Amino acid sequence: MATQKNRLKSGGRIDRNKPLTFFYNGQPYQGFQGDTLASALIANGVDVIGRSFKYGRPRGIMSAGADEPNAIMQLGATEATQIPNVRATQQELYQGLHCRSTSGWPSVDFDAMGLIGQFFGRMLPPGFYYKTFMFPESFWELYEKFIRKAAGFGRSPRENDPDIYDHMNQHTEVLVVGAGPAGLSAALSAARAGARVILADENAEFGGSLLSSRELIDGDPAHLWVKKAVEELAQNDNVLLLPRSTVNGYHDHNFVTIHERLADHISDKAPEGKARQRMHRVRAKWVVLATGAHERPLVFANNDIPGCMLASAVSTYIRQYGVIPGNNLVLMTSNDYAYRTAFDWQDTGRKVIAIVDSRQNPTGQYVEEAKNRGIKVMTGSAVIQAEGGKRVNGAMIAPISADGDRVTGDGTVLSCDTIASSGGWSPVVHLSCHTGSRPVWRGDIHGFVPGETVQQQLIAGAVSGSYSLSECLKEGLDIGLLAATNAGHATDSLNVTVPKVEELVEGERMAMFYVPHSKPTSRAPKQFVDYQNDVTAAGIELATREGFESIEHVKRYTAMGFGTDQGKMGNINGMAITAKSLNKTIPETGTTVFRPNYTPVTFGAIAGRHCRDLFDPKRYTAMHEWHVENGAKFEDVGQWKRPWYYPKPGETMQDALNRECRATRESVGILDASTLGKIDIQGKDAREFISRVYTNAWAKLAVGKCRYGLMCGEDGMVFDDGVTSCLGENHFLMTTTSGGAARVLEWLELYHQTEWPELEVYMTSVTDHWATMSIAGPNSRKLLAELTDDIDLDKDNFKFMDWRQGTVAGVPARVFRISFTGELSFEINVPAHYGMHVWKKLFEHGAKYNLTPYGTETMHVLRAEKGFIIAGQDTDGSVHPYDLGMSWCVSENKPFSFIGKRGMKREDCVKENRKQLVGLKPKDPSKVIPEGSQAVDNPNQPIPMTMLGHVTSSYYSACLGHGIAMGMIRNGHNRMGDTVYYPQADGSVIEAEICSPIFLDPKGERQNV
């Protein structure tokens, strides 16, 4: 096992008593509890953790946080628990962690692509793929295969995720994002004011920069102040602390999503029964963004050689994790802040070769301190080029002009193994941009800060451009109070004292992004801006030279900012380089808008529990268990699970349908019709209301009677149908299609509430209140008679389209004598809880009649034999009642212009030659025309063929002994007896004769017995 050669003897917030073993590329390594994967790799002296995507260049760890572009790992010990693209800098180490690098072939240490990249890299400027791979045309698919192979970092697991993910809805008064000095302070003061507070931070430990800070707060090391602050917050019942929780999206009306990792620090799989991650869906009255700032690296030649790092990251590794990434440091900076990295380094006893300061005459106290420490400070200079292969072995340093634009003298190479750089800081404005607010440039801090917003948002600390610790603490306290006040808490009497901080005074910062080279940018060694996408300064210059002048064009042409770090490290440098090559300022060049997520979020966490059984509710009828026990196959209709057919052992589907159809027509069949939508409509204007929403007449429907109705939109197109029964003078029961129930109710409410509020009418869905079973067939009356003694079933006393109240199987029931099969038929409605009881009683008594359950498919066949339509199958939103041949169902003379009446009179709706619904009889009686087949007059017409319409419903009718179909045919109502042709995919053609859609019992005698 490798030794932790870069582990410091002491210091850091790791637990040296808890060593952890982990595996990187199959080799065992050791780290400590409290390490990140990145700090543990650095401790073990692992320099190369990846290869660059385009050029195959070796890459090392750059940062210590969310901005890391290079250390992208594949994690997971088993196939099902693979996690692609984990940032090593944010992954806590745990015992037994398995990870691999995601690039490099055959390995990251020896990468064949790297060799190719050296030779062909120059052939790959931005946009090279737009300019080539075009010849010959047929080769693109081959080229693409190779391009695709090079793509991607990690890989998806190939097995299903064993873990579950939670959602939790939260309401809070103040949400504080980020638990650094400003965020902790804001949470403290808001909580002290009595506000309900959520404090979320992406890291395991609260404290942010304070965990690696050199400053003393109230005389103590900063982390002690953090400890006290966290203790105070933890004791407050109004405060919810969320560590390991990234605020990843800031949405409208202060809706915020927080992605909490509950188990990623323990294992690649959550403990049994526990959620792996949780999304908090937070509605916050006020949001305080205390998201801090990211340090910018400086862009110099070969700045991607492992050993090149962000200055602050070096400090973090030393102070927080007790590891040091090398022996000899060259620090390059444009500001005083980064000097502390040199001090941190020197304090470990290792050597600071030089501080290279781009400023001509830096004057701050840090500079003094450096000199006092005996560190060589080279002013007016820059590291213009890193030297080395798989590790930095030197820094070429040259004097530069005061404006930082030119190299003014010869370079000298200092040998070193680490080059830390700092070009200043960029406020983390990402979240503030998510709802459309544009960040604004502040020249004094060389960075963008959040712009105006319509959200209830406040900002505190470095994100607002306040970089000193004392400012952050004070601003945090003030803003926390303001948030509490805004949320309605009295804060006047609150006494908040700002902790004392002793800080060195910083000198002026220099606006430095790109470091000049002695060669022009296009000829200098590569100067990387966006490491993950191999975007270089020369690439950006080329893009602007080619005319891609908008920053969005530059981004898209070069792919800058499109990586998994979303440009956290490179974007501002890229904008500065773009601005410079266009001779514009950075604000003139503009910024890009950041979108959610702040850092990537697991799909599973966003989906939550809403998969598989909970993807969408399943609705079952009261008799569902019976259907299951009797072998029903089910069909999804809306959310309902409806019995489709009931095959007996050995039966094909067609066998089952034939049997079910025959049994019904010959004796009696039964259908569970509970899923039909049922809307109870009451009120003195109920009848008027119904006549307005249906196309036909309702004025004369007497109590005890039922009637079929068609419902159209204002465009005159049919959208639902069903039977409505008059239960009382002011009381109706409307039925709808199973899938359309909710839509119809909303439709009715819409018209009642917005157009006709003067009508006194009340509507309630009663679909689930009733179990509905339809018995159909010549023996249905006999069967029903055995179960009721208070309903007179005599054919003249209980006529077709009547309904009666009574008792069935000892249960109060409504019985409707309506028929969707053309048979003598009764629809029995009982309260849902009695459904199973009545259903079983029917079977007890029905055995002697061969009572046969049938499903939706047989129902479809039986109704098609009668030419009854199914809305949504025989209609598609483009047919009106006349197209369906249902003019009998349109009452032109109603006093009120019912919904749909005007629509179906529009020019296109009354023109000749519309598609119309007809019956279709295959010439070959054994044929069933596949549904969806398209009719033509001339089967030999070359393509494109003139289509007449499609088959909407088609079945084999066992009772008739031939196939039957319904379908649309252009001008079909006037073409009875004509032959049309249905060309099939296999080249065959089915002939059919246009006929009436009523194939069976056109006079309706069977139902009137």
Place this chain on the structure above:
Amino acid sequence: MFYIYCPYCKEHREEEEFHAKGQAHIERPADPDSCTDKEWGEYLYFRKNPRGLHHEMWVHAVGCRKFFNVTRDTQTYEIKEVYKMGERPTITAQNQTAAKQA
């Protein structure tokens, strides 16, 4: 996700409870049969589509099932006011512009 005040329930509720129902204050012509095709087509399909203040209808679909009106900025998504059916908006693009000029 919007946070919408239902004027009937008198509470803010999550957008998931509501459905957007398009432009508000569209009246069904009193005498549809006398409308020309053009007039009927405009009633059916032609909608205001402003960038900025918009008066639109929402329904508290999984709550009280009531329809109501919302004045909302289609650019910033701010809800400026919520009012019941039959009421008129107090905030309109006209009076906002007037207020700005004054």
Place this chain on the structure above:
Amino acid sequence: MQKYSGFGLLKHALSYHENWQRVWRNPKPKKKYDIVIVGGGGHGLATAYYLAKVHNITNIAVVEKGYLGGGNTARNTTIVRSNYLWDEAAHLYEHAMKLWEGLSQDLNYNVMFSQRGVLNLGHTLQDMRDIQRRVNANRLNGIDGEVLDARQVQEIVPIMDCSANTRYPVLGASWQPRAGVARHDAVAWGYARAADSMGVDLIQQCEVVDIITEDGAAVGVETKQHGSIMADRIGCVVAGNSGVMANMAGFELPIESHPLQALVSEPIKPILDTVVMSNHVHGYISQSDKGDLVIGAGIDGYNGYGQRGSYPTIEHTLQAIVELFPIFSRVRMNRQWGGIVDTCPDACPIISATPVENLFFNCGWGTGGFKATPGSGHVFAATLAKGEAHELAKPFTMFRFHDGALVDEHGAAGVAH
């Protein structure tokens, strides 16, 4: 125009890429053009290109308030297919498909059109009936397509859960092999570069604030940055902003602008090499050449110009994706965004003359705009050149919303995107 090729790339590499020409000029607008196209997205640029190439009209300006290709061209999920239900729509989209098939060579710009096939899944019996109907119609219209059962779908996408264990099991799909994806930005840039080379003025950062009319006819546009630019004919191709533009000219459109959201995962190694779409569970997915899973969500129900939608829409989409592809549960979403889609009541576009003479609109593409880009530009160019609708554009007149002759693609389940 500087010719692009692999050899050219090598040549430029030897000179450190210092000699590449500009892809387009940055011209000052002239006072007057034959035709001004408002909107420098894919459709507008394609219109300009075909006006110049097919109709020899080069005295054209494209005015764009932002940057070229910066609207929905930059924000879509890049799916290209032509398997629409109704003849009118199918012919238009197939016209586009045929142009896609030679586009890289035509433009000398690799738009990376990748014909990897599109599956439209069916999850209910009615879905399958609709798929049968649509594929039969496509076939008789000369558009490739097959109906697949669940087993065949599983063969094409082995990683998808085609079992009966899902809430809405996959029953089958329609399959259009010629469909696929293209590199969206490249389409705009390729058209722009080619149009510019034929003399078309591409004027960026130029916002139209008014349509100038005389006697009920449009004669020019008033711009914020460059004052008035006159033209004999004006074509508006401004997608989500069409309503605003129509209001400037004094009429309304049957169009509402809604947010349409999309998202991408982090780049992962190639795992999905077709496009999978499901209307029933609301989600569609493909994998880009970069490795991102590109995922489209549904339209939000409200009007919005904010280029963002509501979070639950994203949740529902990812629920659908995880339901179909349970192995993606651990993949991570990198970025989400929104476009502004101009939706027509019948889910078909408007390519039309307007109540204002010499002013033409091409809009209302809803979720179907990107795939139509070449066809849209081609027929709109013809429409602008002749002053009357191209044969394929005729059914898409805005006046169909008066007489009721809609082309209702809503009825064609499975193809709303």
